[in-house]
Amino acid sequence: xxxxxxxxxxxxxxxxxxxxxxxxxxxxxxxxxxxxxxxxxxxxxxxxxxxxxxxxxxxxxxxxxxxxxxxxxxxxxxxxxxxxxxxxxxxxxxxxxxxxxxxxxxxxxxxxxxxxxxxxxxxxxxxxxxxxxxxxxxx
Numbered sequence: 001x002x003x004x005x006x007x008x009x010x011x012x013x014x015x016x017x018x019x020x021x022x023x024x025x026x027x028x029x030x031x032x033x034x035x036x037x038x039x040x041x042x043x044x045x046x047x048x049x050x051x052x053x054x055x056x057x058x059x060x061x062x063x064x065x066x067x068x069x070x071x072x073x074x075x076x077x078x079x080x081x082x083x084x085x086x087x088x089x090x091x092x093x094x095x096x097x098x099x100x101x102x103x104x105x106x107x108x109x110x111x112x113x114x115x116x117x118x119x120x121x122x123x124x125x126x127x128x129x130x131x132x133x134x135x136x137x138x139x
Contacts, residue, residue, distance in 0.1 A: 006048035
């Protein structure tokens with residue numbers, strides 16, 4: 001079975017964020033970094049070359065594939081900022097209705113810029129996501 005490609009490493013989070021070309025996305029990323037650091041109470045780590053993650057959990061799929069992944073994280077991409085909300089979004093439907101301009105996939109919340117969303121609602125989603133993951137994985 002193949003090893004997961006995205007693993008925690010010692011690359012500099014701040015160097016990575018300082019290299020984000022889009023000035024608004026770079027500034028927003030530093031705000032999200034601060035927000036997630038306060039919420040999780042742990043230092044950020046680079047996962048692979050483009051994901052900033054906080055804390056971790058171990059998963060095992062029914063197929064037998066397993067690995068580690070951050071309990072919450074984000075990545076400033078060219079099109080948007082992807083926030084990794086690992087429990088998914090079924091428990092956040094009412095909050096998402098109030099969040100502002102965004103898109104979701106299975107466990108990703110996509111926003112163009114922080115000014116498009118309500119920061120207090122975003123903090124609540126992140127906090128509840130972290131609490132859910134820590135409860136599920138006994139941390």
